[in-house]
Amino acid sequence: MSSVSAHFARLPVGHGLERGAALALTLDGRTVTAYEGETVAALLLAEGHVATRRTRGGSPRGVYCGMGVCFDCLVVVDGVPNTRACVTWVLEGMDVARQDGLVPAAGAQ
Secondary structure: OOOOOHHHHHOOOOEEEEEEEEEEEEEOOEEEEOOOEEEEEHHHHHHHOOOEOOOOOEEEOOOOOOOOOOOOOEEEEEEEEEEHHHHEEOOOOOEEEEEEEEEOOOOOO
């Protein structure tokens, strides 16, 4: 799946920008840090993942509308496939996997 440098995606704190408490969760089998108040989509983008899933035909999809209308940002959250990343808040201990068709992507736990 597509990924880019994670350094571009999270704005630096300061100048009126604050973050919630740091949370530890799992993304594709590795522990990552997210912040209270972020969505799963924000976490994926901050980690450099432009594509959140692939369709059954293999086409990459990612965050498109950002408000839960288009269903392009589907991921697997705590074993539940087809969860919209843009309207799902991160939680401590959450397990997120990018999706390949109707199942977690290869290499995802």
